[in-house]
Amino acid sequence: MPERWETVIGLEVHVELSTKSKIFCACSTAFGGSPNTHCCPVCMGLPGTLPVLNQKVLEYAVRAGLALHCTIDRETRFDRKNYFYPDLPKAYQISQLYRPIARGGYVDIGGKRIRIHEMHMEEDAGKLIHSDYGHETYPDYNRAGVPLLEIVSEPDFRYGAEVVAYLEKIRSLFTYLGISDCKMQEGSMRADVNLSVRRVGESGYGTRTETKNINSLRAIEHAIESERSRQIHILSGGGAVVQETRHWNDDTKSSTAMRSKENAPDYRYFPEPDLPVIHISEDFLQTARDSLPEFAEARQARFVSEYGIPEKHAARLTVRRETAELFEAVVSHGADARDAANWLIVHVPHVLRTLSEGVEDIAPDAAELAELIRSTEGGAVSRADGLQILEALLSAEGPFRVADYIREHGMSVENDEGALEDVIRRVIEANPKAVGEYHSGKTKAIGFLIGQAMKELKGKSTPAAVHERMEAALK
Amino acid sequence: MGQYVTEIRCGGAVAVDDTIQVKGYETRAGSRILEGFRPLFSAEAVERLERAGYEIAGKSAVGEFGLDLLGEFAHGGANLDASGALRGAAAELVAAGSVKGALCVDLNGTPRRAAALSGVDFLKPTYGTVSRYGVIPCACSGEQIGVTAKAAGEVRELLRVIAGHDPKDGTSLPTETYSYNDGKAVAGMRVGLVRELSAAASDAVQARVTNCAGRLRGLGATVDEISLPLSDAARTAWNLLLCAETCNNVSRYDGVKFGYRSPDYRNIDELYVNSRTEGLNFLTKAVILYGSDVLSKGRYFTCYDKALKVRRLVWEQVKALFKDYDALLCPACAETAYRPYDIKDAFATVFAESLFTAVPNLTGLPAMVSGGVQFFADTLQEGTLLNLAEALEGGSAK
Ligand SMILES: [Zn+2]
Numbered sequence A: 001m002p003e004r005w006e007t008v009i010g011l012e013v014h015v016e017l018s019t020k021s022k023i024f025c026a027c028s029t030a031f032g033g034s035p036n037t038h039c040c041p042v043c044m045g046l047p048g049t050l051p052v053l054n055q056k057v058l059e060y061a062v063r064a065g066l067a068l069h070c071t072i073d074r075e076t077r078f079d080r081k082n083y084f085y086p087d088l089p090k091a092y093q094i095s096q097l098y099r100p101i102a103r104g105g106y107v108d109i110g111g112k113r114i115r116i117h118e119m120h121m122e123e124d125a126g127k128l129i130h131s132d133y134g135h136e137t138y139p140d141y142n143r144a145g146v147p148l149l150e151i152v153s154e155p156d157f158r159y160g161a162e163v164v165a166y167l168e169k170i171r172s173l174f175t176y177l178g179i180s181d182c183k184m185q186e187g188s189m190r191a192d193v194n195l196s197v198r199r200v201g202e203s204g205y206g207t208r209t210e211t212k213n214i215n216s217l218r219a220i221e222h223a224i225e226s227e228r229s230r231q232i233h234i235l236s237g238g239g240a241v242v243q244e245t246r247h248w249n250d251d252t253k254s255s256t257a258m259r260s261k262e263n264a265p266d267y268r269y270f271p272e273p274d275l276p277v278i279h280i281s282e283d284f285l286q287t288a289r290d291s292l293p294e295f296a297e298a299r300q301a302r303f304v305s306e307y308g309i310p311e312k313h314a315a316r317l318t319v320r321r322e323t324a325e326l327f328e329a330v331v332s333h334g335a336d337a338r339d340a341a342n343w344l345i346v347h348v349p350h351v352l353r354t355l356s357e358g359v360e361d362i363a364p365d366a367a368e369l370a371e372l373i374r375s376t377e378g379g380a381v382s383r384a385d386g387l388q389i390l391e392a393l394l395s396a397e398g399p400f401r402v403a404d405y406i407r408e409h410g411m412s413v414e415n416d417e418g419a420l421e422d423v424i425r426r427v428i429e430a431n432p433k434a435v436g437e438y439h440s441g442k443t444k445a446i447g448f449l450i451g452q453a454m455k456e457l458k459g460k461s462t463p464a465a466v467h468e469r470m471e472a473a474l475k
Numbered sequence B: 001m002g003q004y005v006t007e008i009r010c011g012g013a014v015a016v017d018d019t020i021q022v023k024g025y026e027t028r029a030g031s032r033i034l035e036g037f038r039p040l041f042s043a044e045a046v047e048r049l050e051r052a053g054y055e056i057a058g059k060s061a062v063g064e065f066g067l068d069l070l071g072e073f074a075h076g077g078a079n080l081d082a083s084g085a086l087r088g089a090a091a092e093l094v095a096a097g098s099v100k101g102a103l104c105v106d107l108n109g110t111p112r113r114a115a116a117l118s119g120v121d122f123l124k125p126t127y128g129t130v131s132r133y134g135v136i137p138c139a140c141s142g143e144q145i146g147v148t149a150k151a152a153g154e155v156r157e158l159l160r161v162i163a164g165h166d167p168k169d170g171t172s173l174p175t176e177t178y179s180y181n182d183g184k185a186v187a188g189m190r191v192g193l194v195r196e197l198s199a200a201a202s203d204a205v206q207a208r209v210t211n212c213a214g215r216l217r218g219l220g221a222t223v224d225e226i227s228l229p230l231s232d233a234a235r236t237a238w239n240l241l242l243c244a245e246t247c248n249n250v251s252r253y254d255g256v257k258f259g260y261r262s263p264d265y266r267n268i269d270e271l272y273v274n275s276r277t278e279g280l281n282f283l284t285k286a287v288i289l290y291g292s293d294v295l296s297k298g299r300y301f302t303c304y305d306k307a308l309k310v311r312r313l314v315w316e317q318v319k320a321l322f323k324d325y326d327a328l329l330c331p332a333c334a335e336t337a338y339r340p341y342d343i344k345d346a347f348a349t350v351f352a353e354s355l356f357t358a359v360p361n362l363t364g365l366p367a368m369v370s371g372g373v374q375f376f377a378d379t380l381q382e383g384t385l386l387n388l389a390e391a392l393e394g395g396s397a398k
Helices: A055-067 A160-177 A217-236 A282-290 A296-307 A311-317 A321-332 A337-354 A366-377 A383-395 A402-408 A417-430 A432-439 A445-457 A463-474 B044-051 B090-095 B110-118 B152-162 B195-200 B203-218 B231-250 B268-279 B282-294 B300-324 B343-353 B358-363 B382-392
Strands: A005-016 A079-082 A092-095 A102-109 A112-123 A127-130 A137-140 A147-153 A189-199 A209-214 A244-249 A254-260 B014-017 B056-060 B101-106 B121-124 B144-149 B190-194 B222-226 B327-331 B367-370 B373-377
Touching (some): A005 A160, A005 A217, A055 A102, A055 A112, A055 A147, A055 A160, A055 A282, A092 A112, A102 A160, A112 A160, A160 A189, A160 A217, A189 A217, A209 A217, A217 A244, A217 A254, A296 A311, A296 A321, A296 A337, A311 A321, A311 A337, A321 A445, A337 A366, A337 A383, A337 A445, A366 A383, A366 A402, A366 A463, A383 A402, A417 A445, A417 A463, A432 A445, A432 A463, A445 A463, B014 B090, B044 B056, B044 B101, B044 B152, B056 B090, B090 B101, B090 B110, B090 B144, B101 B110, B101 B121, B101 B152, B110 B121, B110 B144, B110 B367, B110 B373, B121 B152, B121 B382, B144 B152, B152 B382, B190 B195, B190 B203, B195 B203, B195 B231, B195 B327, B203 B222, B203 B327, B203 B373, B231 B282, B231 B300, B231 B343, B231 B358, B282 B300, B282 B343, B300 B358, B327 B382, B367 B382, B373 B382
Parallel strands (some): A209 A244, B014 B056, B014 B101, B190 B222, B190 B327
Antiparallel strands (some): A005 A147, A005 A189, A079 A092, A102 A112, A112 A147, A127 A137, A189 A209, A244 A254, B121 B144, B367 B373
């Protein structure tokens, strides 16, 4: 009978913060840019320069720590981590070892809790560009000094899928906080995998390896599977796993040993004398707590209960904070929630694909999008026309009026005063719950009533007119 | 050598130690490893002097990174000649009247020692009052720019110009300007004479300290012998921190981006190794080895972290003394003159001499040398130190 093995994984995740300037100088953090154009004497490590902490980095780090349910150290400080490599101009990295900003948090993925050991702030190193034809290596210090958070988990993962879910959760939390874009391909989110295996039932840990250079979620699953098999193969044959750092090659789907424990660098950490101890006040902490947004999970549950949309749709709408906010704005402008969800999940991404744009590149006017959804779902314009209008709306450079577009393209909307009054009266009678909510101060409820009226009118009025009459009728 | 101050100039020009950057001047910090390094900016203290209308006379000579006793191990010529006279050092330029004053970095007492030997004044102000922006860094947690001048009045004048908050220095204190007019009057001042430090100096230096105590009593101050039992531990702690921080700070000099590059290399590793081997002197190498040892795994908590604890204890001990005393009196160095010696003995020699100077570097407290003796005062009490020096120099105490 074959032996059964369990994989034990811990993760070190680096996330680049999206502050405008670097952590210790005023240089831009913009991705790309010609080599060595976002540099100054400070991030080039020239003698005589001194670091000054960017307060935004501290603010972002505190908010991240709170989102990860960590305890924030009210007295945190930086340390110097010594290593000599051409990508590091000072020959030391300003990081945190002894007093990290945050400790002891957790992230829940599905039904499982992954514990966070600690989270700290540090500066990124530069990049080395190796010449294709010669033996030359060119250092580019644009990235040197870009602020990073490093999140160190406890060895709580057992499967690659848990690791992926954890990274997706961190990406969701941090993009909701607006502190990082967490793009693995651009290197703004990186993960090192610490992995060991043990026979099922054993309680101790096996010898672990650390795998670096993993650049996508797919690669991380491959790397975990590959390392797990490699270690099981060694142990099954009676061998011993060597504690070492390994380098993942995504082209060959295999890793190679970089350095063993014996020649692992001694980083000789010591407190950074150029930066004073940071005292985090209760006010600062409270402001950070108050600024935490409603995160994806809570918002998803609320969407289901408040708007009555299916769980699956609520999950899709809350992947990105911007989409979730757009959804609520569109509904508050009178679009039916189910219709709005459908448009944002199906039609908008479809049109964006034909425009070859990313969902992060657009911010359509919610009122206009609501009007378009109502007009189309109410039957005033055909679905094909609706999608054509959507494409025009999403690619518009300046202000865009759906009503004008409809008129200009011969899809003008009739105005039937008698029908309007009639419909409004019927909608109010048929929806006492929403009317009650409106009168008790939940003015958002008017959006639902307008939506119902527009549906009945089949587009035979303008939302502005319906809004005006509805408000008057509710008084 | 054109940039170094070599001739007598009259007027109000100020010399700047070669460990402080001046834009347009080669800044070597006395080391070959920085040969040809021309900084892109001037130190904040230098900029403030220039903005206030002072002329920069040029660079005053220092030993490699200011780590030695008096500048005796500088690349390009020692400051200490066979007769025991200082050459090209700030204190000597001031004593000769070549310059009105000089900015010097005090990281292990060198400018205090030099001032005591040359008979001029040097004031190391409270850590964080003068920006360190533009100082070639070594011992960041305790090194501080101070002022060398002939008399306390000139020290006060120059220090006022360079002190004050600098947003470019994260350790800079928030106060924008300092008047240094707020010191205690000498009449009625309570001075403590540090027994351990006085006893460790030569007879000639002890006589100087005793004489000074007598003159202070004549001016209406009380002088009591007091004990600072941790002064020896303070020396060990400061030298340990200094070595660790210096080791870390000089590791950026690799012969690649600026400074000296060995002509003799076949690959990048040889470029690094040969540039450093040829570019750094024996004392700096000893500091690097010692500093990297005390930070190594397993040694951090038994060495470096202990030194930080000693720093706190010394601070508490000195602070307790300042409850009863306005200033402490002690020697600045063991002897009244020094002779050149072999660089292989430098590490031990500097360690021995820093007994007299380590407490202010370790704790950040202000210290002043005047009339060949040294005074310590409480945080931000530079005014008291200046009043003492002024009174002893025969001026009117403020
Ligand atoms: Zn910069």
